[in-house]
Structure formats: C-alpha cells, structure tokens
Amino acid sequence: MNRIFKWIDERTGLSGPVRNFLNYPVPKYVHRNFLYTLGGLTLMAFLFQIITGILLAFYYDPSTEGAYNSVDYISFQLPLGWLVRGVHHYGSSAMVILVSLHMLRTYYFSAYKKPRELNWLTGVLLLFLVLAFGFTGYLLPWDQKGYWATKVGTEIAGSVPLIGNFLIRIMRGGENLGQATLTRFYAGHILLLPASVAILIVAHIFQLRHHGIAPAITKKAQAQAKTFIPFFPDWAITDTAAGLGLLALLVYMTWANHAPLEFPADPTSNNYIPRPEWYFMFYFQLLKYFPGALEPIATILIPLFLFGSMILLPFVDRSEERRPWRKPVTTLVSLFYIIVIIVFTVLAMAAYA
Amino acid sequence: MAAPKLPPLPTDKGVWDEHTLSRRGFLEATLGALAGLGTLLVAVPSVRFLIGNSLEPSTTKWVELGKVADLPAAAVTQVNYSTRATDAWRQVTQRGTVYVSSADGGTTFTALDGTCTHLGCIVQWDEGKGAFICPCHSGYYTREGEVISGPPPHRLRQLAVKVQDGTLLAEI
Amino acid sequence: MKRLLLAETLALSLAFVVAACGGATPTAPGQGGSAPAGKPNTLTAVKVDATSVDAAAPYWAQSPKLEVTTSGAAPDKPAGPKVTIQAAYDGQYIVIRSEWADATNSLQDDTWTWDGKAFTQGGEQDFIAFIWPIGNNATFASKGCAATCHNSSAKQDEWWMGSDSADVNYDGWFWMAARTNAVSYTDDIRWVNLTDPKDMGSPRVDDAKDSGGPEENTDGATPPAPKFMSAKDMQALILLEADKVPFDQKMLVAGGTVPGFVLAKPVGSLGDVEAKGVWADGKWVVVQRRLLNTTHPDDAVLIPSKPLPFGVAVADAAGNLDHKIAKDVLTLEWK
Incomplete structure (x- = not known):
C-alpha cells in the first residue's frame, strides 16, 4: 500500500499539498460547534445537488414538448426517480437556508471585517447564484407552477426602467416564454451556474484557509484560541456527520411528501395563481405594496439596495469591534430585515392558504 | 514598465x-x-x-376569433385562439386568450388581450362585478380595459380588429 | 448571541419543514360511519387491501366524497343532478363508486315497440361516462371537458369533438343502464382526435375486442324488424345472448317490446371495466372497477401517487344531446 502511494506521489507531487490541506490547524473553539459547520454543510448540500442533478440529467428532456413528460416519467415510472428528484427538490431549499444561516453567523461574528472582505463578497455572490439556481430550476419541469412563476419572474425583470425590455428578451431568448427560454434556463442551471459556483467555492475556501477562521468574539472561545485540532479527521468528521444528517432529513422529507409536480403548462389558463417557491414569497408579498408606476421600486430598487448594502458592508463597517452586542446598528438592522422577511413570508403564505 | x-x-x-x-x-x-x-x-x-x-422585433399577425353572427352582442366573451407559430426551432400551436365585447350591440367589437399588464397572468371576466380581475395580485380593469384598482401600471392591451367575410379577426 | 442564532436556525428550519409539508394536511377520518368530505373538485382514492364492485364494501365509509355539480352540455338545457363519487384502489385495481338521483330506471335503448300493426324503434337509457386523458394533456388539465367537446366558444363550429394536436387521445368509461349494466361491464371506449374542426363526426370509438359486445338486434330488411327476441318475456327491455331465440312475430301482442340490442360481455379491451349498477329509491349507485394499468394502448394508465385530471357526465333517459357534464376540471388523487 505504502509503495503504491509513494509511486503516485513521486509522479504527481500531490502528497505535500494534500497533507497540508488535511493537517490544517483549526482553533479548538470551533470544533463541534454547530455554528461553524454551516459552511461545510452548505458545501455538502451543494454536493448532493450536483450528484442528484447529474442523475436527473440522464433522463431529463429539455424541450417544451418533452420536458413535462420526462419529469413525469422520472417522478412516477423510474425506479427511485421520486427519491432522486425529491432530494434535489428539497436540497434546493436546504441550500437557501444553509447559505442564509452561514451568512448570519458570519454577520454576527463580524467575520467579514478586514482582511476577509473578499471572502464576504464571494459569499454574497454565492447567495445570489443559489437564488439563480432556484429560479432557473423550477421552470425545467414545464408544469403550471414553473411556467407561471417564470412568466411573472421575467416580467419583474421587464419592469426595470429603460433596460427592462432588453432584460426580459435576454432572459426569455425572445419575446415569449417558450423553447428558447427553457433551453436557456437549462444550460444556465446545469452548466453555467454549477461551474460558476464551483469556482467561487474554491476561491471562498482558499481565502478561508489563507486568513484562517475569524477571531473569536466570546471570552470563553478566546481562551481556547491558541489550541488547535487538525482539520482531518477531527473537524471533517463533524462536517460529514452533519452532512449525513442533512441527507437523512432530505430523504425523510421526500419520503413523507414527494416533490410536487403540477399539471403541464397551459399558457391560456386564466385561473392559475402562480406561487413562487417559499423563499421568494416575501418578495412576492413586497410587490403587492407598490402598484402602478411605483412598481420598479419593489422590482429593482429594493433588491438593488439590499444586494448593494451587502456588498458594501465590509467597507462601511470598518471598526475593530466584533461583538454584536456592542454594535447595535448592524445588529438591529439585521434583526429588522429578518423580521420583515418572516412577516412578509407569513403574510404571503396566509394569502395563499 | x-x-x-x-x-x-x-x-x-x-x-x-x-x-x-x-x-x-x-x-x-x-x-x-x-x-x-x-x-x-x-x-x-x-x-x-x-x-x-x-x-x-415583434411581428404581428391576424388570428380568427369567430363568426360575427355567433358572438354575443352584449356579453364579454372569452375567446381562446390558436394559431401555428414558430418557437425558436419548433413549430408549435400558439394559444392565447382574448376578450371580445361590443358596445353597440354587435356592430363593432373591442378585443382585449387577456394578459394582465402587471406581471403577465391571464385576467378573468367577472360578470357580477363587471370587471376584469387578475387572480395574481387582484388587479381590476373596467369592461373597456382601463385600470380600476390594484397594481397594474396601465390598461389592458387593446388589439386591432377587423371583420372579413363575416369573421372577426384580431391582430396579435 | 449563540442562543439567538440557534433560535433563528430553529425558526428557519421549522419554516422549511412547514413549507415542505404544506398542503399535505391529511383529511381527518370521518366519524359515525359517514365518509369524510374531500378537497374541492378532487377525488381522493384510498388504499385498501382488496377491491370489489360491492357498493356496500366497508371502505366506502372511509373514502372521501367528491360532490360534482353537473350542468347541461348544451347551453339551453337545465342543470343535472349532483353526482357523488368515491374511489379506492389496491395493488392492481381502481374502483369508483358513483351515486346520483334519478327518478326513473330508464332501460329503453333503441327498443322495438309493436303497436299491433308496425314497429317503432326508440328510447334512450341512463348513463354515466368518465373521461381520462391518455398521457399528459395540458389543456384538459386546466380546462377539463371544455378542452375537448364542451369548449366555451361562441362559435358552434368550434364544438368539434376533437383536438388540434394529432396525438391527443382520451380514455372513456361509458356505463349504460341497459346496454352494458345487464352484462356487468362498462363500455371501455376512446375519444380520438379529429384534427379537422369542420369534421362534425363522432370521435368516439370502441376499444378493441376479441368477441362479444352488444349487437344491434335488426334483420336489416325494409321496413326493419327484430332478428331475435326473448324466449319468455314479451315486454323485455334486456336481451342476453344466452336467452335469445329467433324473432317470431306471432308471439307479440300490441304493446309488446323487443330489446334493440343483444347483449354479451365483450372479451378484450372493450370489456376492461367491470361494473355493477343498481337503481333503487330514486337513485343510481354504480361501481366500476378496472386494472390500474390494463397494458392496452387504448387505455389511460393510472399510477398511484400521480394526480390525474378527469371529467364526468350523466344522462337521464337522454342521449348525447342532453347529457349533464361537470364543468370544472376534476382531479383524481391518491392517499
């Protein structure tokens, strides 16, 4: 065994970098702390999406005529098709939740501060890409839900002043929602987005390793800051166990409620009420408050402002203070947004119940 | 350098x-x-x-909505049309919804595109309320397509119509 | 801070679970023997160990009831009765129980009546028909029977009995009080596509059969007369293949009737659906049972867990011109 490793190492030179990666010292205070597994868990969820996504691509037919039938086939006739599609379906929600939680942790621990600004930025981009994954993904079954959600979603882009018409055309690949839209969303969902996310994840982890984990904020943790454990196997075990737990949860949810598939898209139906995925609900609710000419405020200004402030955050909040209870402004602002999002989501869900 | x-x-x-x-x-x-x-x-x-x-650029075409004699003179009628169209590389049956009404008892007709101007859902005609209602965000329009209330930024799109050999056509 | 984050984590996870389980709230089982009411326009089939065409089987007490409002197929006709539908399935079969008020047990079906000098032929029976799209059908799923024959078009021309797509087909279960019920089955038929809107012919065709099925009871002469008759009943409305004897004019007195069809249960896809219909106390109770997957290409495949849109119609001593249809799209779901 040893000789084989040695032979491979002599020819690839990999053992050094691999050993460095695995033996990376992790401060003891993060070990077995759930808050510090959120990033790794998000990566795990992404891996599950990649695996189930590749499996689904073996059967999916990206055409307006065949898409619904192929997803129907996967869901109801293919052995374990319901399971693979279900894990992919619930996995997308898990991605959104985990990315959000991971960002909240980073936010409250002020881990975005110098010198980790770029890591925060790659994270914000990743959040954006995860949402783009969700948006492109649910058109693919070409059922009523996907069709109408995409129709509304692209119309939202179309309400942007001046360039709206250009945006809607680019997104749809033409004037109407049709074959060109489906192919676009498909290519984006299975090639462009995964490749972009993979590159950003590498950059994200590289940055993390370069700067190390952000300083602890509690006295208890600071006391442990000089003791380290190796990434492998100690920390990796925690992440793997958490990942298996996540997988079990996804499988259970799929088993309890198979991923929904509505009836095929009918562009002429006048009684279908589009419902966005739950994590876009608050945004859908927001749109109701800006009628007529005010619409671009909700469709473009508020999202731009939110993403803009997330991007600018590390450059605006440059104080040395890292303890959230000593930084009432950032803490209260975030709590305000969380409450607004929860309230809007509840309102939107109640409206559809 | x-x-x-x-x-x-x-x-x-x-x-x-x-x-x-x-x-x-x-x-x-x-x-x-x-x-x-x-x-x-x-x-x-x-x-x-x-x-x-x-x-x-968008192109328009004329689609048949039905025989003038068969269209109700007073009521607002939902007409689903279908026409062959090219969707990228695919020949498809393009379907759409048009609401036809007449203000003068069946002599001239008004055709309104059923697509809500807010975010593109298809509106429904509610005879009791005398309004077009969008199921998505409760946009209300008059019989003529003007906005009454709700989020729609402007009126329903009115389509050009013409009568040819007793058949009503609309330009979509 | 850690506690706050944990609370947020829990709240978000909870939201996730609630969102994922949303809409799956199971219907509470009924109490006191009455079946629970179901979701609107949704027929929920319940899983049972074994199905049969028994209208009093115990599982009907647990199966949610779908109440269907029917209206005249033609715009100038009055509305029809409420039809109450329930469904159950086992590993192989689906069984559907329908019940609707009907003051008369109408078994006339092209029946010959002898007035002492000549024959008149006529009469319409009661029926209930189900329509199931074969394959995925977007327009039927969102518009129901309006997507096929009963569209809301103002143009009578558009009332053609077909579809504009060459590969659209519908499976039909056509239970008739006289023609099929007497031999315990439902005509398993099909609506095929008539792609030409000018074609006003019937798109209804029988599924394939090897033998059996109703035969028109006529000698084909001018004027026509029955070919067979019942050996014992000179007022018969039903004539089974086994009971038929060659027609003998001398046996009839004025007012006597001879059935318009000779009945035999078909062998083959036409006879896929077994049925038992009983008329009593001013209502019909009809139970129909079919394999979930008959493997016949002219039938819809029913897959438990996959929702399927369908339509239903009933008629009281009336033909197609006055049958009463469900205007809403109905959906078969599985529990």
Missing part, C-alpha cells in the same frame, strides 16, 4: 537566462495584449451568440 525582479534560482539548479531577464517587461506586455485579444475574440462572439435572436 519595470518588471519585478525574479528571485534567484537555487544554486544547484542553475541560473536565469540573462537575455530573457532583460526583455521581461516587454514579454509581459505582449502576453497581456495577446491574452486580452484572445479574451475579446472569445467574448464578443459569445455574447452575440447568447443574445441570439432574442431581440428580433
């Missing part, structure tokens, strides 16, 4: 070529230019390719 100095090679390995050292700035600039040119050469056609035919 002065190129940063290269660190010396380990003595047991050898030395950097003097000639290449002196030309390093030039080589870097050339490489940058070539890489930039290459990127442009790839990026410009790629962007054009991706835009594809998305921006082709």
Whole structure:
C-alpha cells in the first residue's frame, strides 16, 4: 500500500499539498460547534445537488414538448426517480437556508471585517447564484407552477426602467416564454451556474484557509484560541456527520411528501395563481405594496439596495469591534430585515392558504 | 514598465537566462495584449451568440376569433385562439386568450388581450362585478380595459380588429 | 448571541419543514360511519387491501366524497343532478363508486315497440361516462371537458369533438343502464382526435375486442324488424345472448317490446371495466372497477401517487344531446 502511494506521489507531487490541506490547524473553539459547520454543510448540500442533478440529467428532456413528460416519467415510472428528484427538490431549499444561516453567523461574528472582505463578497455572490439556481430550476419541469412563476419572474425583470425590455428578451431568448427560454434556463442551471459556483467555492475556501477562521468574539472561545485540532479527521468528521444528517432529513422529507409536480403548462389558463417557491414569497408579498408606476421600486430598487448594502458592508463597517452586542446598528438592522422577511413570508403564505 | 525582479534560482539548479531577464517587461506586455485579444475574440462572439435572436422585433399577425353572427352582442366573451407559430426551432400551436365585447350591440367589437399588464397572468371576466380581475395580485380593469384598482401600471392591451367575410379577426 | 442564532436556525428550519409539508394536511377520518368530505373538485382514492364492485364494501365509509355539480352540455338545457363519487384502489385495481338521483330506471335503448300493426324503434337509457386523458394533456388539465367537446366558444363550429394536436387521445368509461349494466361491464371506449374542426363526426370509438359486445338486434330488411327476441318475456327491455331465440312475430301482442340490442360481455379491451349498477329509491349507485394499468394502448394508465385530471357526465333517459357534464376540471388523487 505504502509503495503504491509513494509511486503516485513521486509522479504527481500531490502528497505535500494534500497533507497540508488535511493537517490544517483549526482553533479548538470551533470544533463541534454547530455554528461553524454551516459552511461545510452548505458545501455538502451543494454536493448532493450536483450528484442528484447529474442523475436527473440522464433522463431529463429539455424541450417544451418533452420536458413535462420526462419529469413525469422520472417522478412516477423510474425506479427511485421520486427519491432522486425529491432530494434535489428539497436540497434546493436546504441550500437557501444553509447559505442564509452561514451568512448570519458570519454577520454576527463580524467575520467579514478586514482582511476577509473578499471572502464576504464571494459569499454574497454565492447567495445570489443559489437564488439563480432556484429560479432557473423550477421552470425545467414545464408544469403550471414553473411556467407561471417564470412568466411573472421575467416580467419583474421587464419592469426595470429603460433596460427592462432588453432584460426580459435576454432572459426569455425572445419575446415569449417558450423553447428558447427553457433551453436557456437549462444550460444556465446545469452548466453555467454549477461551474460558476464551483469556482467561487474554491476561491471562498482558499481565502478561508489563507486568513484562517475569524477571531473569536466570546471570552470563553478566546481562551481556547491558541489550541488547535487538525482539520482531518477531527473537524471533517463533524462536517460529514452533519452532512449525513442533512441527507437523512432530505430523504425523510421526500419520503413523507414527494416533490410536487403540477399539471403541464397551459399558457391560456386564466385561473392559475402562480406561487413562487417559499423563499421568494416575501418578495412576492413586497410587490403587492407598490402598484402602478411605483412598481420598479419593489422590482429593482429594493433588491438593488439590499444586494448593494451587502456588498458594501465590509467597507462601511470598518471598526475593530466584533461583538454584536456592542454594535447595535448592524445588529438591529439585521434583526429588522429578518423580521420583515418572516412577516412578509407569513403574510404571503396566509394569502395563499 | 519595470518588471519585478525574479528571485534567484537555487544554486544547484542553475541560473536565469540573462537575455530573457532583460526583455521581461516587454514579454509581459505582449502576453497581456495577446491574452486580452484572445479574451475579446472569445467574448464578443459569445455574447452575440447568447443574445441570439432574442431581440428580433415583434411581428404581428391576424388570428380568427369567430363568426360575427355567433358572438354575443352584449356579453364579454372569452375567446381562446390558436394559431401555428414558430418557437425558436419548433413549430408549435400558439394559444392565447382574448376578450371580445361590443358596445353597440354587435356592430363593432373591442378585443382585449387577456394578459394582465402587471406581471403577465391571464385576467378573468367577472360578470357580477363587471370587471376584469387578475387572480395574481387582484388587479381590476373596467369592461373597456382601463385600470380600476390594484397594481397594474396601465390598461389592458387593446388589439386591432377587423371583420372579413363575416369573421372577426384580431391582430396579435 | 449563540442562543439567538440557534433560535433563528430553529425558526428557519421549522419554516422549511412547514413549507415542505404544506398542503399535505391529511383529511381527518370521518366519524359515525359517514365518509369524510374531500378537497374541492378532487377525488381522493384510498388504499385498501382488496377491491370489489360491492357498493356496500366497508371502505366506502372511509373514502372521501367528491360532490360534482353537473350542468347541461348544451347551453339551453337545465342543470343535472349532483353526482357523488368515491374511489379506492389496491395493488392492481381502481374502483369508483358513483351515486346520483334519478327518478326513473330508464332501460329503453333503441327498443322495438309493436303497436299491433308496425314497429317503432326508440328510447334512450341512463348513463354515466368518465373521461381520462391518455398521457399528459395540458389543456384538459386546466380546462377539463371544455378542452375537448364542451369548449366555451361562441362559435358552434368550434364544438368539434376533437383536438388540434394529432396525438391527443382520451380514455372513456361509458356505463349504460341497459346496454352494458345487464352484462356487468362498462363500455371501455376512446375519444380520438379529429384534427379537422369542420369534421362534425363522432370521435368516439370502441376499444378493441376479441368477441362479444352488444349487437344491434335488426334483420336489416325494409321496413326493419327484430332478428331475435326473448324466449319468455314479451315486454323485455334486456336481451342476453344466452336467452335469445329467433324473432317470431306471432308471439307479440300490441304493446309488446323487443330489446334493440343483444347483449354479451365483450372479451378484450372493450370489456376492461367491470361494473355493477343498481337503481333503487330514486337513485343510481354504480361501481366500476378496472386494472390500474390494463397494458392496452387504448387505455389511460393510472399510477398511484400521480394526480390525474378527469371529467364526468350523466344522462337521464337522454342521449348525447342532453347529457349533464361537470364543468370544472376534476382531479383524481391518491392517499
């Protein structure tokens, strides 16, 4: 065994970098702390999406005529098709939740501060890409839900002043929602987005390793800051166990409620009420408050402002203070947004119940 | 532009070529230019390719809505039309919803596109309320398509109509 | 801070679970023997160990009831009765129980009546028909029977009995009080596509059969007369293949009737659906049972867990011109 490793190492030179990666010292205070597994868990969820996504691509037919039938086939006739599609379906929600939680942790621990600004930025981009994954993904079954959600979603882009018409055309690949839209969303969902996310994840982890984990904020943790454990196997075990737990949860949810598939898209139906995925609900609710000419405020200004402030955050909040209870402004602002999002989501869900 | 100095090679390995050292700035600039040119050469056609035919100007066509004699003179009637159309590389049956009404008892007709101007859902005619109602965000329009209340930014699109051989046609 | 984050984590996870389980709230089982009411326009089939065409089987007490409002197929006709539908399935079969008020047990079906001098032929029976799209059908799923024959078009021309797509087909279960019920089955038929809107012919065709099925009871002469008759009943409305004897004019007195069809249960896809219909106390109770997947290409495949849109119609001593249809799209779901 040893000789084989040695032979491979002599020819690839990999053992050094691999050993460095695995033996990376992790401060003891993060070990077995759930808050510090959120990033790794998000990566795990992404891996599950990649695996189930590749499996689904073996059967999916990206055409307006065949898409619904192929997803129907996967869901109801293919052995374990319901399971693979279900894990992919619930996995997308898990991605959104985990990315959000991971960002909240980073936010409250002020881990975005110098010198980790770029890591925060790659994270914000990743959040954006995860949402783009969700948006492109649910058109693919070409059922009523996907069709109408995409129709509304692209119309939202179309309400942007001046360039709206250009945006809607680019997104749809033409004037109407049709074959060109489906192919676009498909290519984006299975090639462009995964490749972009993979590159950003590498950059994200590289940055993390370069700067190390952000300083602890509690006295208890600071006391442990000089003791380290190796990434492998100690920390990796925690992440793997958490990942298996996540997988079990996804499988259970799929088993309890198979991923929904509505009836095929009918562009002429006048009684279908589009419902966005739950994590876009608050945004859908927001749109109701800006009628007529005010619409671009909700469709473009508020999202731009939110993403803009997330991007600018590390450059605006440059104080040395890292303890959230000593930084009432950032803490209260975030709590305000969380409450607004929860309230809007509840309102939107109640409206559809 | 002065190129940063290269660190010396380990003595047991050898030395950097003097000639290449002196030309390093030039080589870097050339490489940058070539890489930039290459990127442009790839990026410009790629962007054009991706835009594809998305921006082709809209074309209109006339579709048959039905025989004038069969259309109710007073009521607002939902007409679903279907017409053959090209969707990218696919020949498809394009379907749509038009609401036809007449203000003068069946002599002239008004055809309204059923697509809500807010976010594109299809509106429903509610005879009791005498209004078109969008199921998505409760936009209300009058029988003539003007906005009464709700989020729609402007009125329902009115389609040009004409009567040919007793058949009502609309331009979509 | 850690506690706050944990609370947020829990709240978000909870939201996730609630969102994922949303809409799956199971219907509470009924109490006191009455079946629970179901979701609107949704027929929920319940899983049972074994199905049969028994209208009093115990599982009907647990199966949610779908109440269907029917209206005249033609715009100038009055509305029809409420039809109550329930469904159950086992590993192989689906069984559907329908119940609707009907003051008369109408078994006339092209029946010959002898007035002492000549025959008149006529009469319409009661029926209930189900329509199931074969394959995925977007328009039927969102518009129901309006997507096929009963569209809301103002143009009578558009009332053609077909579809504009060449590969659209519907499976039909056509239970008839006289013609099929007497031999315990439902005509398993099909609506095919008539792609030409000018074609006003019937798109209804029988599924394939090897033998059996109703035979028109006529000698084909001018004027026509029955070919067979019942050996014992000179007022018969039903004539089974086994009971038929050659027609003998002398046996009839004025007012006597001879059935318009000779009945035999078909062998083959036409006879896929077994049925038992009983008329009593001013209502019909009809139970129909079919393999979930008959493997016949002219039938819809029913897959438990996959929702399927369908439509239903009933008629009281009336033909197609006055049958009563469900205007809403109905959906078969599985529990």
